[in-house]
Amino acid sequence: MEAEHIEVAGFLNQFQPFSGLPQETLNSIAQQVEIAYYRADSNIFNFGDEVHDLCMIRSGSVEIYRRNGDLYNRLSAGGLFGQMGLLMNNLIRLPVKALEDSLIYFIPESVFIRLCDEFEAFAYFVEMDDHSNLQHAASDKNANSLMVSKATMLISREPVSILNTATIRQAAEKMTEEGVSSLLIVNAASPALSTTLSSPLSSPLSSMTAESQEGEEQQMVGIITDRDLRTRVVSTGYPLDATIDQVMSTDLVTLDVDAYAFEAMLSMLRYNLHHLPILDKGRPVGVIAISDIVRYESQSSLYMVGTVFRQNSVEELKLISEEISSCFVRLVNEDANSHMIGSAMSVIGRSVKQRLLELAEEHLGPPPLPYCFLALGSMARDEQLIITDQDNALILDNQYDPQLHAEYFEALAHFVCDGLAACGFSYCSGGIMATNPRWRKTRHEWEACFADWIDNPLPEALLNCSIFFDLEGVWGQTHWAEQLNIFVAQKASHEPRFLASLARNALSRTPPLGFFKNFVMEQDGQHRKSINLKRRGTAPLADLIRVHALAVGSRARNSFERLDDIIKSKILPEGRISDLKDALEFISMVRIRHQAIDIEAGRTADNNIEPEHLSEFERRNLKDAFQVLSNSQRFLKFRYPY
Amino acid sequence: MTRLKSREKHTIDWSQRVKEQALTAKDTRIRAFYEQGAVAADTPLKEVTFVALDFETTGLNANEDDIVSIGLVPFTLQRIYCKDAKQWILNPRQHLATESVVIHGITHSAINNAPDLMRVLEPLLAALAGRVVVAHYRYIEREFLHAALKVRLGEGICFPVVDTMDLEARLHRKGVKAFVCRFFGRKPLSIRLSDSRARYNLPFYKQHEALTDAVATAELLQAQVAYHYSPDTRIAELWR
Incomplete structure (x- = not known):
């Protein structure tokens, strides 16, 4: 009777690259497996050993080393090793050691080769080393997602353009003829007319001004859309014989051909655009319309934002805000990184805020004075996740009179x-909300307030104020917020006492260093046996990065972008900054992944993590990340002495 | 010292015993099994070829109950060889009690189509011959096979067994510590297969499926040797 190894086949089936294989193939692999037990700290392979099997960890964990003794990787249950040896002369180049008591399945070379021949996905998987790092296992099924596709994939046709000397009527006729909802306006001759471009996201956005060296090349100078024709021409009775360049939009946001689809999505979200031109070396190659993305992903965050703006009451908003968590889970499953997820969640949160303000103004009547509604903290940093307090404030016009306007x-x-x-978005427990009269100030009062914090720094006074140094205008006179940022950036970098006080506060929350051996648990009642990854990880990291950012006069708010500014100033060695980025990314992603797991399991997501829910890999890397944080805190103390 | 001596006295010289059996065995299959011999008592573990053996039975009494399924897997201290594993479901002479169906999940209809032990005796003994049998609780495997053959052929069988449960008992049920525990009325440590495995951080397997239990037993012996013995330990220290 054929022996069936139910346990072995069942285990293989749980992990890539086996999970996609037919059952009979799994059974036949299981029948060929050899098994061995290794006690913790024993060597599985030494350098130069021959290898004739693909090795899979059934239980326990192993460490793989470089020849110089540096750790290369840690793997836990389901992890594979030995494949590189099989692909390269059957020699082990990176020694392997059991970290815990481990049971290893050995899949003979002949089986391995047959699987590579018969199953392309299997071959692809084993030839790409280092899968364990970011749990790529899930990404294959989402190969078409916005996360891994280029923005150009969303372009459905050649861009349609017209000269800037054409009339509005001609433009409208061309749009009708071509059946498009937007038209690019080009200028054949003079590059002098080229527009200034705003640059919403750092890397992939191009500046198109310097291009077009050859005089022949047409230059894009603006865009006109259906909506522009409605709002700027028809409703105002603008003469149709006027040239199109008088009504076109010139404040162009564009994206380079190399950009990813999610970047297109984020730019459109951030700037509330319905049309986004894509440029190749400054030459337009297509226009992405909002409908292109929505068609592509009906559950995308972009669709979510669109929906937010169509809700007509707080009750309706409350209903659709329940969808935010499924958006979040989807982003996580699509292998988005923490910056993408943080940005998308912040944009959604911001649009809920903006819609509420629109509704408030409908409800209460137009405001008696110009004002600016501020987002503070994680939303301003584009680092908002699923569990978040609302931190906000108001800037009022200097004409504000409490008697009349309060x-x-x-x-x-x-x-x-x-x-x-x-x-x-739960109420801020520290009362940092616009409902608190203390945080409704005029522009002068805010400047005075920041000046006081900076000139007379007392750690106690600054203790709860650090989030004010991450501020963003979300509604109304948003440029006031930007002016306040500039004011702070210019002033803070010259005030060592202020930086020292801020640094001292940044040291108040320390990472749980005893993490791996002996968990340091939070003491609050509900989460007895857990670590708060926000309080002990991402928050102290953001605090630390903020101090350096203010010291170098950076106006960036996102922690990763702040780190880019810090690199330029050279106050920290570059290696240390990339360590900080890795640490922030890793802790954020563990926090994010565990929130997603909670949501999918129908539990309430939180920032706490129970040690038994961590994989061996996560544990080990968290320990490293916490070590980076701890070392950086020590450096902070030294750099900004009190 | 006296205790050590008394244990020595009970230790059987299996190599000699098997040679004697080969001369007296009547059934050709059994004689062929004995002729493969048993390894010498002072063979180091690293040179021994083992075979983990597990039976599911209709009950616990070797003289009344019979074997329902057999799982076995050959192994060494270095590797467990799934490709040489064997598994049979058998038609027992004994009626299959409903309680035991609950345990091993083998149903009456599966058994009605299954062969009698005699039909698989040749490949079974071939898989065991020349290897040291490893079982968790040796009384089931050794005594059931002996009894089943005695009923069918008029002669039984005997062979050395390394009993992984016995090895656990030696560690946890004997000695001063275990005595103190018992004296204070503490419950002794469980030496059942899954509990024993857990002590060596071996994964949990679904139990009572003969082949899985055989593999589980092989893994347990590898772990026990890694923790408490050495590859140079003599086989005589382990087998019974």
Whole structure:
């Protein structure tokens, strides 16, 4: 009777690259497997050993070393090793040692070769070394997702353009003829007319001004859309014989051909664009419309934002905000990195805030004075996740008179903050909200307030104020927020006492270094046996990065972008900055992944992590990440002495 | 010292015993099995070829109950060879009690189509011959096979067994520590297969499937040797 190794086949089936294989193939692999037990700390392979099997960890964990003794990788249950040896002369180049008591399945070379021949996905998987690192296992099924596709994939046709000397009527006729909702406006001759471009995301966005060296080349100078024709021409009765360049949009946001689809999505979200031109070396190759993305992904965050703006009451907003967590889970499953997820969640949170403010103004009537509604903390840093407090404040016009205006702004703040709470953004326990009269100040008062914090720094006074140094305008006179940022950036870098106080506060929360051997647990009642990854990891990292960023006069708010500015200033060695980036990314992703797992399991997501829910790999890398944080905190103390 | 001596006295010289059996065995299959011999008592473990053996039975009494399935897997201290594993479901002479169906999941209909032990005796003994049998709780495997053959052929069988449960008992049920525990009425450590495996950080397997239990037993012996013995330990220290 044929012996069936149910346990072995069942185990193989749980892991890539075996999980996609037919059952009879799994059974036949299982029948060929050899098994061996290794006690913790025993060597599995030494350098130069012959290898004739693909090795899979059934239980326990192993460490793989470089020849100089440096750790190369750690693998836990389901992890594979030995494949590189099989592909290269059957010699082990990186020694392997059991970290814990481990049971290893050995899959003979002949089986390995047959699988590579018969199953392309299998061959692909084993030839790509180092899968364990970021749990790529899930990405294959999402090969078409916005995360891994280029933006150009969304382009459905050649761009349609018209000269800037054409009339509005001619432009409209061409749009009708071609059946497009947008038209690029080009200027054949003079490059002098080229527009300034805003640059929303750092890398892939191109500046198209310097291109077009040859005089013949047409230069894109603007864009006109259906909506522009409605709002700027028809509703205002603009003469149709006027040239199109008088009504086109010139404040262009564009994307380079190399950009990814998710970057297109984020740019459109951030700038609330419906059309995004894609350029190849400054030459337009296509225009992505919002409908292209929505068609592509009906559950995308972009669709979510569009929906937010169509809700007409707090109750309706509350209903659709329940969808935010499925957006979040989807991004995680698509292998988005923490920056993408943080940006997407911040954009969604921001649009809920913006819609609430629109509704508040409908409800309360137009504001008696110009104002700016501020987002503080993680939303301003584009690092918002699923569990988040609302931290906000108001900048009021200098004409503000409490006698006349307090009532309106009080009501406005309550409308927005209560609405946010209803949509799942819980009230800030520290009272940093626009409902608190203390955080509704005029522009002068805010400047005075920041000047006071910076000139007379007391660690106690600054303790709860650090999030004010991550601020962003989300509604109204948003440029006031930017001016405040500039004010702070210029002032702070010259004030060593302020930086020292801020640094001291940044050291108040330390990483749980005893993590691996002996878990340092949070003491609060509900999560007895857990570590708060926000409080002990991402928050102290953001604090630390903020101090350096303010010291170098950076106006960036996102921690990764701040680190880029810090690199330029050379106050930290470059290696240390990339360590900080890795640490922030790793801790954030563990936090994010575990929130996604909680949501998918129908539990309430939180920032706490129970040690038994961590994989061996996560544990080990968290330990390294916490070590990076700890070392950087020590350096902070030294760099900004109190 | 006296205790050590008494244990020595009970230790059988299996190599000699098997040679004697080969001369008296009547059935050709059994004689062929004995003729493969048993390894010498002072063979180091690293040179021994083992075979982990597990039976599922209709009950616990070797004289009344019979074997329902057999799982076996050959192995050494270095590797367990799944490709040489064997598994049979058998038609027992004994009626299959409903309680035991619950345990091993082998149903009456599966058994009605299964062969009698005699039909698989040749490949079974071939898989065991020349190897040291390893079982968790040796009384089941050795005594059931002996009894089953005695009923069918009029002669039984005997062979050395390394009993992984016995090895656990030696560690946890004997000695001063175990005595103190018992004296204070503490429950002794469980030496069942899955509990024993857990002590060596071996994974949990679904139990009572003969082949899986055989593999589980082979893994356990590898772990026990890694922890408590050495590859140079003599086989005589382990087998019974």
